[in-house]
Amino acid sequence: MRFDVLTLFPEIFTGYLGESLLNKAIDKQLVEAHVHNLRDWANDKHNRVDDRPFGGGPxxxxRVQPVVEAIEQIQPLGEMPGRLILLSPQGRTLNQPLVEELAQQQRLTMICGRYEGFDQRVIDLLQPEEISLGDFVLNGGEVAAMAIIDSVIRLIPGVLGDEQSAVDDSFSEGNRLLEFPQYTRPREYRGLNVPEVLLGGNHQEILAWRKQQSLEKTKMRRADLLDQHSDDAHDNKR
Amino acid sequence: MRFDVLTLFPEIFTGYLGESLLNKAIDKQLVEAHVHNLRDWANDKHNRVDDRPFGGGPxxxxRVQPVVEAIEQIQPLGEMPGRLILLSPQGRTLNQPLVEELAQQQRLTMICGRYEGFDQRVIDLLQPEEISLGDFVLNGGEVAAMAIIDSVIRLIPGVLGDEQSAVDDSFSEGNRLLEFPQYTRPREYRGLNVPEVLLGGNHQEILAWRKQQSLEKTKMRRADLLDQHSDDAHDNKR
Known part of the structure; x- marks a missing residue:
């Protein structure tokens, strides 16, 4: 899978792209990540990528020109144009079903904004899919692009050590509920013990306990997921 | 404001911490960011931070010990202990009102998970506030911690050039709706023109147009925000 990211601050990605899991995926040639500096397409006489808004305001x-021309030159760099995403608080909210959909693509091309956002004509001309991390405002799209890369790569076969990990995750295909509590050694720490059932080795009991914990936690914290869960069950019957 | 981040992969933050806006805020001494390597607290004989789950599974x-001891040593490093946050898909979903609340703190201490998450006793003993970026699964809490830093610092007075920018943002205090479309030069690009009203210089007309655009866009894309909006209006009357 190939990621192309267009940004004014490519250096933000340097640490992230060296991150162990992503780095291993790149080494195994499962993932390619290319970061492009928007400033390279600022070809007016002042080399400006931004300007004051018409109608006033802070x-x-x-500007529209650098973004449109950058995308026109970046898309032909891969075997096929990437699914074009613009990170914006105005977009469709990222969730696990959307992540699963994006993980099916061979290529994603992501545009990161900054400042007061883009000239509206960027959107009118390129018609990107606008995606938002959530109902909060970031300083730019860079952290959102990392979140997409982070969540998508773990679904690419071969990237995680064990594929089951991704299936069991909260909100994931195999489990749209919150994950059950986990315990590891030691059996006792500062007076707190690992639940007996996990030490017993009875796999059916363990499975039942985990399912019940998962349901209880979800009921307490995110009852909205239970409604979606039963909707999904209906959908699956179609 | 002081941020402390506890992670297994401190290098992920190197590029991000050099990012222009954050970097300027650090230079102006408005923000301090400290990244701590969890591995420094892995003091068992094998130096392990993780182990296989009791009860089986991928x-x-x-482990509980390194996290608990790390936090016990990190919290006294500042003038006061930080508000303790654990990044987890199981947590309360980050949104702009929560960002505004976090921006009031003098210090945030954030714990980033990896792998299958934490031994449950980390949560039982430290009782951190669990915060989630949204209903999707990341490879670890690092990108979520960056999202919190990114969204919080822009609300710290002096960090943005113009405080009004943050007030006008989508979902923000001054505007819980999506932001209106923006335009900058040139007036015409590939046949697309800047709307006349923005060129006219009539500030009341511009304000009315922007308000209407903001409402229409929100109605089309995120009608749920309009319900919240009228709820907020009621809340403000209390």
Missing amino acids: GMVI | GMVI
Whole structure:
């Protein structure tokens, strides 16, 4: 899978791209990540990527020309154009079903904004899919692009050591509920013990306990997921 | 404001911490960010931070001892203990009101997970506030911690050039709706023109147009925010 990221601050990605799991996936040639500097396409006489908004107001707006021309040159760099994503608080909220959908793609091309966002004509001309991390405002799309890369790569076969890990995750295909509590050694720490059932070795009991814990935790913290869960069960019957 | 981040992969943060806005905030002494390597507290004879889960299952679980002892040593490093946050898909979903609340703190201490998460006793003993970026699964808490830093610092007075920028943002205090479309030069690009009203200089007309655009976009894309919006209006009357 190939990721292309267009940003004004490519250096933000340096530490992240060296991160162990991603780095291993790149070494195994399961993932390619290319970061492009938007400034390289600022070809007006002042080399500006941004300018003041028409109609007034604070801050700066990213100009339409550099973004449109950058994407026109980046898309032909891969075997096929990437699914075009613009990170924006105005977009569709990222969730696990969308992550699963994105993980099916061979290539994603992501545009990261900054400042007061993009000239509206970027969206009118390129018609990217707008995706938002959630109902909060970041300083730019870079951290959101990392979140997409982070969540998508763990679904690419061969990237995680054990594929079952991703299936069991909270919100994931095999489990749209919150995950059950986990314990590891030592059996006792500062007076707190590992639940007996996990030490017994009875796999059916363990499975039942985990299922019940998962349900209880979800009921207490995220009852909304239980409604979706039963909707999904209906959907699966179609 | 002081951020402390506890992680198994401190190098992920190197690029991000050099990022222009954050870097300027650090230079201006408005923000301090300290990244701590969890491995420094792995003091058993094998130096392990993780181990296999009791009861079986894929992957590894982060051990309780290194996390508890790390936090016990990190919290006294600042003038006061930080508000303790554990990044987890099981947590309360981050949104702008929560970001605004976090921005009021003098210090945040964030614990980033990896693998199959933490031994449950980490949560039982430290009782951190669990925060989730959204209903998707990341490879670890690092990108989520960056999202918190990113969204929080822009609300710290002096970090953004113009405080009004943060007030006008989507979901923000001054505006719980999506932001209106922005335009900058040139007036015409590939046949697309800047809306006349923005060029006219009539500030009341511009304000009305932006308000209407903001409402329409929100109605089309995120009608749920309009319900919350009217709820908020009621809340403000109390």
